[in-house]
Amino acid sequence: MDTPAPALPPHPTEDVTEHVGYRLKRASAALRTAMDKALREHDLTVPQYSCLELLDQQPGLSNADLARGTFVTRQSANVVLRGLKEAGLITRPATTDQGRALPVHLTPAGKQRLHTARTAVYAIEERMVNAIPGKRLTALLKDLDTMAEALGE
Numbered sequence: 001m002d003t004p005a006p007a008l009p010p011h012p013t014e015d016v017t018e019h020v021g022y023r024l025k026r027a028s029a030a031l032r033t034a035m036d037k038a039l040r041e042h043d044l045t046v047p048q049y050s051c052l053e054l055l056d057q058q059p060g061l062s063n064a065d066l067a068r069g070t071f072v073t074r075q076s077a078n079v080v081l082r083g084l085k086e087a088g089l090i091t092r093p094a095t096t097d098q099g100r101a102l103p104v105h106l107t108p109a110g111k112q113r114l115h116t117a118r119t120a121v122y123a124i125e126e127r128m129v130n131a132i133p134g135k136r137l138t139a140l141l142k143d144l145d146t147m148a149e150a151l152g153e
Helices: 020-040 046-057 063-070 074-086 108-130 134-150
Strands: none
Touching: 020 046, 020 108, 046 063, 046 074, 046 108, 063 074
């Protein structure tokens, strides 16, 4: 039986911590940790906050739309929406006149909670963005989009 040839890294590295994927995951984990901590003070989770943000921009999204927009499964989105509804932050009808999708909307309390939590989240993003030279931000965003598109997203 032949031993397969070792896989070569996509770019020269000393160890796994120098891989692009590792660095992306490290940055993502740091962002998630900071957001979790900040949002806890507003009685929100990151997926709940993300749903509120999406609904503020696009009222009437369905569970499937929110699942896609927040990078969770439909089942997880249902759990998130149930928590938001129980907290009085969204409305979601039990039935709909058209189709099967149930449109979700922010309540006034949801808008208020979002606006206070947004200040904390934006401060985190500002800290993150200010850590790199401003002239590189546009290129960084483009590069991140290009990488996601290369992977079929």
